[in-house]
Amino acid sequence: MAKRVAVIGAGVSGLSSIKCCLDExxxxxxxxxxxxxxxxxxxxTTVCSVTKRPDFSETGQWDVVTETEGKxxxxxxxxxxxxxxxxxxxxxxxxxxxGIHKFKGQILHSQxxxxxxxxxxxxxxxxxxxxxxxxxxxxxxxxxxxxxxSTRTGAWVxxxxxxxxxxxxxxxxxxxxxFMTQVLPSPVLNWIQERQLNKRFNxxxxxxxxxxxxxxxxxxxxxxxxxxxxxxxxxKTSVKEFTETSALFEDGTVEENIDIVIFxxxxxxSFPFLEEPLKSLSTKKIFLYKWVFPSNLERAxxxxxxxxxxxGSILAGTELQARxxxxxxxxxxxxxxxxxxxxxxxxxxxxxxxGVMKDTSEDKLEFIQYLDDLAxxxxxxxxxxxxxxxxxxLAWEVFFGxxxxxxxxxxxxxxxxxxxxxxxxxxxxxxxxxxxxILPDSTKPASMxxxxxxxxxxxxxxxxxxxxxxxxxxKSVRDNLQDRISPYLIRIW
Numbered sequence: 001m002a003k004r005v006a007v008i009g010a011g012v013s014g015l016s017s018i019k020c021c022l023d024e025x026x027x028x029x030x031x032x033x034x035x036x037x038x039x040x041x042x043x044x045t046t047v048c049s050v051t052k053r054p055d056f057s058e059t060g061q062w063d064v065v066t067e068t069e070g071k072x073x074x075x076x077x078x079x080x081x082x083x084x085x086x087x088x089x090x091x092x093x094x095x096x097x098x099g100i101h102k103f104k105g106q107i108l109h110s111q112x113x114x115x116x117x118x119x120x121x122x123x124x125x126x127x128x129x130x131x132x133x134x135x136x137x138x139x140x141x142x143x144x145x146x147x148x149x150s151t152r153t154g155a156w157v158x159x160x161x162x163x164x165x166x167x168x169x170x171x172x173x174x175x176x177x178x179f180m181t182q183v184l185p186s187p188v189l190n191w192i193q194e195r196q197l198n199k200r201f202n203x204x205x206x207x208x209x210x211x212x213x214x215x216x217x218x219x220x221x222x223x224x225x226x227x228x229x230x231x232x233x234x235x236k237t238s239v240k241e242f243t244e245t246s247a248l249f250e251d252g253t254v255e256e257n258i259d260i261v262i263f264x265x266x267x268x269x270s271f272p273f274l275e276e277p278l279k280s281l282s283t284k285k286i287f288l289y290k291w292v293f294p295s296n297l298e299r300a301x302x303x304x305x306x307x308x309x310x311x312g313s314i315l316a317g318t319e320l321q322a323r324x325x326x327x328x329x330x331x332x333x334x335x336x337x338x339x340x341x342x343x344x345x346x347x348x349x350x351x352x353x354x355g356v357m358k359d360t361s362e363d364k365l366e367f368i369q370y371l372d373d374l375a376x377x378x379x380x381x382x383x384x385x386x387x388x389x390x391x392x393x394l395a396w397e398v399f400f401g402x403x404x405x406x407x408x409x410x411x412x413x414x415x416x417x418x419x420x421x422x423x424x425x426x427x428x429x430x431x432x433x434x435x436x437x438i439l440p441d442s443t444k445p446a447s448m449x450x451x452x453x454x455x456x457x458x459x460x461x462x463x464x465x466x467x468x469x470x471x472x473x474x475k476s477v478r479d480n481l482q483d484r485i486s487p488y489l490i491r492i493w
Contacts (some may be wrong), residue, residue: 003027003329006064007271008047009083011307013318015080023414024330029077031204044068047273050080050302051300060299079301079329081322082282085269087111088308097127099242103261108137110264116143122259124148125247127239129155129208133264134221140231148255152238153214154207157404159222167430169218170402175384178403188318190216201225207235215363221429269307278302285361286352287345288317290373292321295327295341300328311369316405320374321413327378332413350366368403380412397423 007017010032021028031045048065053076055061062077077240090109094100100107110132120143124477126133129151137149162171181189193216206228210216217404227233237250246256273278278294281287282304287295291308303325306318328334335341352359375381387395387410398407406423409416 003078003184003327004029005079005081005329006050006062006075006077006411007046007081007083008030008050009085011083011085011306012315012320013083013085014081015321016315016319017083017305018145019326020319020326021081021284023323024326026079026326026329027245028081029075031064039204048072049275049286050082050273051275057298060197060301062301079303080304081325082271083269083304083318084269086269086309088392089268091266092263093265097239097242101263102244103258105258106260108260108262109266110262113262116140119260121145123255123257124260124262125150125236125239125255125258126262127220128264128266129153129217130264131221132170133221134219134224136262136264137233138221138223138227139294141227147227147233148258149233150209150236150239150247150249150316151208153217154203154210155217155219156193156203156210157201157208157224158197158218158220159200160220161222169312169424170404170430173367174401175368175399176407178366181366222344274310284349286349286359289335289341290324290377291365292325293335295345296338298338300335303328307371309362309364310367311364312371313405314369315375316408317367320371320380320408323380324374324377326354328411333377371403371408375408375412378413380408380410380414382407391420394420402426437467451490 005017005021005026005028007021007028007030008013010030014030014032016133018030031047033044033046035044043473044183045068047068048067049063050065051063053059053061053063060078063074064077064080065072065074067073077182094107105374110128113136116139119140122144124140124144125148126140127150129149133151134155134157137147141147149253158168160168162168196318197203202316206225208225208228220435224233228235235255236255239247240250241248242261246254247258247261248254259273269281269283274282278296281296282294283289285307288304288307289295292303292305293300294302294304303321305321305325306314308314308317310317310323324333328335351357372381382398384399387398394410398410402422404423404426406416406419406426408414409419410423
């Protein structure tokens with residue numbers, strides 16, 4: 001009999017989880033509190049509680065209580081996949097803004113904002129500078145009298161297209177570049193990155209440069225720089241105080257007659273249906289093994305899917321999380337004992353509290369490194385050296401081309417026979433929708449000799465690295481460079 005799995009939430013993480021359950025011959029039941037698409041279509045169903053059964057230490061089973069139209073039901077599941085996402089509860093830090101309760105205008109969280117209707121001719125202050133804040137400010141700039149965008153930290157603005165007009169994420173998410181980031185010292189990487197990003201426009205001139213001492217922050221927005229240049233969006237420092245109709249900023253400037261304040265200040269996530277201490281522990285990412293399994297469970301039958309921030313597609317990450325989790329449920333993959341995981345997480349937490357190490361649990365994860373880590377757990381991580389021996393053309397695309405999810409279907413469980421062709425033809429599919437006007441004398445593709453000239457040096461370097469990778473060579477090179485290169489010299493280079 002197939003194991004029953006409760007999937008809580010029918011967003012992108014939930015749908016991926018359902019698919020992976022079916023791939024592993026598990027029986028998923030999806031609970032979704034809204035009337036949008038879901039798994040076994042339990043629409044408008046709220047999950048009230050998820051608790052361990054009395055024999056949990058032997059069976060790993062859970063009691064799940066749900067409510068639909070006022071009627072409660074209880075069911076037993078062999079495993080649970082929580083897919084409610086990071087963007088559940090709006091974070092509205094009004095207590096951090098003195099005088100906000102005196103403000104007579106309208107106050108919204110960005111989650112409440114749906115369209116610019118009704119905002120024509122008004123003066124709007126958007127607080128925050130994430131992707132949502134940038135998008136809201138740009139859209140409002142077309143109808144509002146003035147949009148003010150307030151930020152404490154600044155941000156590096158990325159565009160959706162790279163040099164030559166190619167999709168930025170496909171150009172930047174490559175194994176060869178990922179390798180460079182692991183070898184080069186961070187000051188060198190930061191210098192290269194700042195130089196590249198300031199080539200498009202000088203962030204300091206636009207009021208977007210990162211505040212000294214703050215972590216680098218990135219947003220994706222094609223129009224924000226243009227809006228700032230045209231004056232429809234005005235950058236401001238953080239708000240010091242509100243009055244009934246105005247805002248005083250940290251730099252001493254005052255903006256009068258503000259009609260609407262929109263807080264784009266993010267979200268908090270919680271698990272109200274879980275019991276303590278699991279509820280509190282699950283909100284601490286440091287206690288999640290590979291950001292999926294809570295460390296304190298003696299049986300790994302509950303997985304949190306999609307509670308990550310990636311420097312790349314979240315869809316690829318959640319799918320691999322679900323592929324791994326379902327195989328753990330079936331006993332095909334093992335994770336360390338809970339005692340060991342708790343000891344390691346507790347020790348790490350203590351070191352962070354003492355300031356010995358930095359807390360990186362809220363940082364965005366490196367896309368390729370994290371996906372490779374998960375893929376290795378299920379035996380689906382592509383072996384580049386092996387591919388170079390067996391299929392050089394495919395190896396070339398895997399290492400130098402975009403690291404698309406197809407790469408994790410080349411081998412291992414879930415192997416797809418069409419993965420190789422999909423990788424070799426992904427650029428054709430990407431560019432085909434743009435080929436709506438083809439001239440008879442269109443430039444022919446570059447010859448192989450051109451590619452050899454361009455990629456000869458990187459290939460040689462990559463070959464040396466692949467040979468030396470098992471040794472401490474990489475670490476010693478990086479450490480020596482880090483020690484010998486002065487960050488000051490790098491900045492003025």
